[in-house]
Amino acid sequence: MKTKHILEKAYIPEPVEEKWAKFWIDEGVFVAQASSQKKKFSMVLPPPNVTGILHIGHALCFTLPDIIVRWRRMQGYNTLWLPGTDHASIAVHNVIEQSLAKKNLTREQIGREKFLEFAWEWKRKHGGMIINQLKKLGTSLDWTRERFTLDEDFSKAVRQVFVNLYEEGLIYRDYYLVNRCPRCGTVLSDIEIEHRELKAKLYYIKYPLVESKEFVFVATTRPETMLGDTAVAVHPEDTRYSKWQGKKVLLPLTNRVIPVIADKKVDKEFGTGAVKVTPAHDPVDFELGKKHNLEQIIVIDGSGKMTREAGDEFKGLDRFECREKVLLNLKKMGLLEKVEDYQHMVGHCYRCKTIIEPHLSWQWFVKVAPLAKEAIKVVKEGKIKFIPSNWAKTYFEWMYNIHDWCISRQLWWGHRIPAWYCQDCNEIIVSMETPQKCRKCESSNLVQDEDVLDTWFSSALWPFATMGWPEETKDFKTFYPTDLMSTGFDIIFFWVARMIMMGLKFARDIPFRHVFINGLVRDFKRRKMSKSEGNIVDPLDMIGKYGTDALRFTLAALAIPGMDISISEERMAGYRAFANKIWNASRFVLMNLEDEISEIKENELTLADRWIRSRLDRIIEEYNEALEAYKFYEAADKIYHFVWHEFCDWYIELVKPAMKERNKTSQAVLIETLDRILRLLHPFMPFITEEIWQHLPLSQKSLAVASFPETEKSPRNEEAEANMELLQKVIVEVRTIRAENRIPPRDKVNLWLKVRKEKEKRMLKKYQIYIQTLANIRKTETAADFPQKKKLLKGVVGSWDVAISLEGIFDLEQEKRRLEKGISKISLDIEKVEKRLSNTGFLSRAPKNVVQETKEKLKMLKNRKTRLEESLKDIFPT
Numbered sequence: 001m002k003t004k005h006i007l008e009k010a011y012i013p014e015p016v017e018e019k020w021a022k023f024w025i026d027e028g029v030f031v032a033q034a035s036s037q038k039k040k041f042s043m044v045l046p047p048p049n050v051t052g053i054l055h056i057g058h059a060l061c062f063t064l065p066d067i068i069v070r071w072r073r074m075q076g077y078n079t080l081w082l083p084g085t086d087h088a089s090i091a092v093h094n095v096i097e098q099s100l101a102k103k104n105l106t107r108e109q110i111g112r113e114k115f116l117e118f119a120w121e122w123k124r125k126h127g128g129m130i131i132n133q134l135k136k137l138g139t140s141l142d143w144t145r146e147r148f149t150l151d152e153d154f155s156k157a158v159r160q161v162f163v164n165l166y167e168e169g170l171i172y173r174d175y176y177l178v179n180r181c182p183r184c185g186t187v188l189s190d191i192e193i194e195h196r197e198l199k200a201k202l203y204y205i206k207y208p209l210v211e212s213k214e215f216v217f218v219a220t221t222r223p224e225t226m227l228g229d230t231a232v233a234v235h236p237e238d239t240r241y242s243k244w245q246g247k248k249v250l251l252p253l254t255n256r257v258i259p260v261i262a263d264k265k266v267d268k269e270f271g272t273g274a275v276k277v278t279p280a281h282d283p284v285d286f287e288l289g290k291k292h293n294l295e296q297i298i299v300i301d302g303s304g305k306m307t308r309e310a311g312d313e314f315k316g317l318d319r320f321e322c323r324e325k326v327l328l329n330l331k332k333m334g335l336l337e338k339v340e341d342y343q344h345m346v347g348h349c350y351r352c353k354t355i356i357e358p359h360l361s362w363q364w365f366v367k368v369a370p371l372a373k374e375a376i377k378v379v380k381e382g383k384i385k386f387i388p389s390n391w392a393k394t395y396f397e398w399m400y401n402i403h404d405w406c407i408s409r410q411l412w413w414g415h416r417i418p419a420w421y422c423q424d425c426n427e428i429i430v431s432m433e434t435p436q437k438c439r440k441c442e443s444s445n446l447v448q449d450e451d452v453l454d455t456w457f458s459s460a461l462w463p464f465a466t467m468g469w470p471e472e473t474k475d476f477k478t479f480y481p482t483d484l485m486s487t488g489f490d491i492i493f494f495w496v497a498r499m500i501m502m503g504l505k506f507a508r509d510i511p512f513r514h515v516f517i518n519g520l521v522r523d524f525k526r527r528k529m530s531k532s533e534g535n536i537v538d539p540l541d542m543i544g545k546y547g548t549d550a551l552r553f554t555l556a557a558l559a560i561p562g563m564d565i566s567i568s569e570e571r572m573a574g575y576r577a578f579a580n581k582i583w584n585a586s587r588f589v590l591m592n593l594e595d596e597i598s599e600i601k602e603n604e605l606t607l608a609d610r611w612i613r614s615r616l617d618r619i620i621e622e623y624n625e626a627l628e629a630y631k632f633y634e635a636a637d638k639i640y641h642f643v644w645h646e647f648c649d650w651y652i653e654l655v656k657p658a659m660k661e662r663n664k665t666s667q668a669v670l671i672e673t674l675d676r677i678l679r680l681l682h683p684f685m686p687f688i689t690e691e692i693w694q695h696l697p698l699s700q701k702s703l704a705v706a707s708f709p710e711t712e713k714s715p716r717n718e719e720a721e722a723n724m725e726l727l728q729k730v731i732v733e734v735r736t737i738r739a740e741n742r743i744p745p746r747d748k749v750n751l752w753l754k755v756r757k758e759k760e761k762r763m764l765k766k767y768q769i770y771i772q773t774l775a776n777i778r779k780t781e782t783a784a785d786f787p788q789k790k791k792l793l794k795g796v797v798g799s800w801d802v803a804i805s806l807e808g809i810f811d812l813e814q815e816k817r818r819l820e821k822g823i824s825k826i827s828l829d830i831e832k833v834e835k836r837l838s839n840t841g842f843l844s845r846a847p848k849n850v851v852q853e854t855k856e857k858l859k860m861l862k863n864r865k866t867r868l869e870e871s872l873k874d875i876f877p878t
């Protein structure tokens with residue numbers, strides 16, 4: 001076979017990355033085969049929002065599974081990694097409503113139809129951003145199977161699931177107190193609420209008793225809601241209030257008379273022990289109200305404004321304006337007793353951070369407990385495995401305490417709820433097809449529910465609805481259940497749990513076998529990234545600066561399961577240098593190839609050949625073990641050190657004598673090793689490896705579908721490894737002696753080795769070429785003892801003594817002065833460090849690692865001093 005061509009002098013990532021990203025897609029390299037007989041490995045991409053822009057968390061979340069799927073593909077699996085995007089109701093509403101606001105329009109003014117036209121138009125124009133960024137990142141997704149949650153087929157699946165759950169009684173409609181974001185204009189589910197500590201006030205208000213001059217004191221953080229109070233509640237055993245139970249109070253600011261009720265749910269310790277009850281605006285009061293049959297008066301509407309029920313003076317005010325006004329009026333009337341500082345947890349919208357308003361309204365719910373039961377079981381039984389395993393605990397805790405899921409949203413962009421209301425007889429019809437007539441009274445006066453479904457409702461179906469479910473498609477049969485779901489911990493409830501519940505219920509099997517939970521990406525000081533801190537690392541910037549491969553390698557090398565990642569540009573620059581190192585080594589290999597690459601002949605293998613093949617075989621095994629356990633950092637570390645420190649630093653140097661002799665077998669080993677290295681590195685650094693590999697004589701269509709090197713164990717050679725290790729130690733020792741004594745690199749020296757064992761002596765004789773080449777030795781002699789009367793610099797390697805002769809190298813008098821100067825300088829340094837270490841203040845205050853580093857520095861200095869002193873003694877024996 002002929003060699004192809006030589007690599008460019010320097011590696012420039014951008015054009016190379018662009019070329020291969022396009023090539024892989026154009027050539028259909030990642031297209032899965034539903035009818036393949038090979039073992040399958042499948043994943044679905046957790047769909048990013050269609051409004052999404054790649055951030056560093058995405059980059060991690062997409063790189064890690066890409067490493068796995070590329071590795072599996074090369075191992076010969078029939079792989080599918082299915083991509084797509086989520087329609088993201090709230091996020092798209094934000095975008096469209098903002099652009100409407102610029103034209104002084106609201107969505108209500110333009111109407112549902114026009115609004116949806118705008119949204120689709122926006123999606124066509126801008127919705128592909130995250131997709132292009134995914135391609136740039138080198139993710140090996142099958143783009144021929146790209147899905148969108150509002151696709152026709154997908155929408156049909158969503159409707160099917162809704163109808164089935166409704167018919168089984170697992171979806172129901174109820175008038176209930178739910179969380180509503182006044183800004184987003186929709187209700188939200190419990191897990192879409194972020195509870196944050198808020199510095200607030202606790203107001204003590206006097207409620208006058210009817211036909212009495214006495215007052216009940218109630219404490220509240222939300223005085224504006226008193227306009228909707230329908231009772232005051234006390235604990236039945238609270239003796240302070242027993243005389244007032246069953247009495248009535250006149251609610252200030254309104255003319256309403258409300259009862260004092262007793263209930264064990266009241267916390268005697270909170271405030272005064274007497275609490276106001278607002279059933280329409282507080283979850284606890286809502287339950288209390290139902291139990292005591294209290295009226296539910298809505299005084300705040302869905303947009304956070306006071307209703308007519310709040311009274312003429314307050315209606316139309318924003319809830320916080322109203323609070324001020326209520327307080328002012330109470331003060332005037334002398335009914336505000338006191339105000340205290342008060343810290344408590346308050347629910348905020350997870351999208352826009354607005355304070356949530358409890359909102360009483362008709363909504364749709366999923367009865368989750370029966371679904372959760374099965375979903376708990378499969379994790380308990382180990383059918384689904386969390387990695388790291390402690391996340392299973394988080395999962396169980398949530399699943400055991402799960403509440404019904406509010407799935408209706410007062411938005412337009414999304415899957416409209418397939419429920420119709422008969423305007424004549426109030427019948428509710430839930431169906432796959434749009435009904436023409438009421439099934440009860442035959443009226444055609446039907447109106448569809450205005451709401452859409454929670455976006456997370458449709459994404460729960462992602463693993464199977466993307467594969468054609470409810471049809472029994474070939475894709476579904478071949479690729480479901482999938483093998484791995486890789487995601488962040490914040491999505492366990494939103495996605496993972498719901499995908500498991502829906503998968504079990506509708507696809508009749510688990511959606512994935514493994515759930516890999518990646519850590520959070522933090523800045524180099526381990527701080528959380530945030531706009532306000534200004535420490536956000538933009539992955540696209542990093543790609544521009546260091547190349548995609550360096551970014552990917554950095555993320556993988558830092559990905560220790562269960563740990564957050566602390567990312568730094570220094571690391572990325574380091575891996576960019578690693579890419580250059582690989583490039584330069586590959587250039588060397590390609591330049592040294594002859595036109596014909598021959599077979600490897602066992603009897604022609606040099607020690608270096610046997611050693612590198614043995615080492616690489618070991619690395620392959622360790623690499624595979626690491627990736628099987630999702631230890632990305634370990635696989636990255638193994639291959640990094642092998643490439644840099646064994647292949648580049650040693651083998652490339654060791655192979656030079658064989659290259660000079662045109663040893664065909666060594667040439668073949670060199671190319672074989674490079675070829676395997678590229679295969680091992682490919683999942684981590686797909687672009688540079690593909691580029692180099694395409695220049696190799698044996699390359700085929702694409703490295704992405706080339707076979708992953710198998711560990712054969714036959715190249716394993718303990719003896720070669722042991723011998724090479726010893727030779728390397730000698731070489732390192734000689735190099736150190738040379739460096740410490742400033743022997744110019746070009747000057748050849750003579751080497752004496754005092755070797756005691758006969759076997760080692762023979763080995764050394766046999767392989768002295770390596771020492772001579774790598775340590776620049778003129779002549780090597782093995783002897784039982786060093787020659788007398790020679791000026792020698794000595795060192796030790798295991799049971800051997802080594803020495804190099806100085807004669808003819810340099811001026812000995814000058815060398816003596818240099819050594820003496822060196823020794824006195826180092827003595828001063830030692831003194832300084834010792835002083836520091838004897839300072840008790842330093843020892844107690846400095847961080848542990850600094851103290852440790854200082855101690856190591858001292859050891860190093862002392863070592864160096866001893867060496868210099870020995871050198872001096874060697875040259876000028878006293």
Ligand SMILES: [Zn+2]
Nearest residue numbers: 181184349352
């Ligand atoms: Zn909001």
Ligand SMILES: [Zn+2]
Nearest residue numbers: 422425438441
């Ligand atoms: Zn009807």
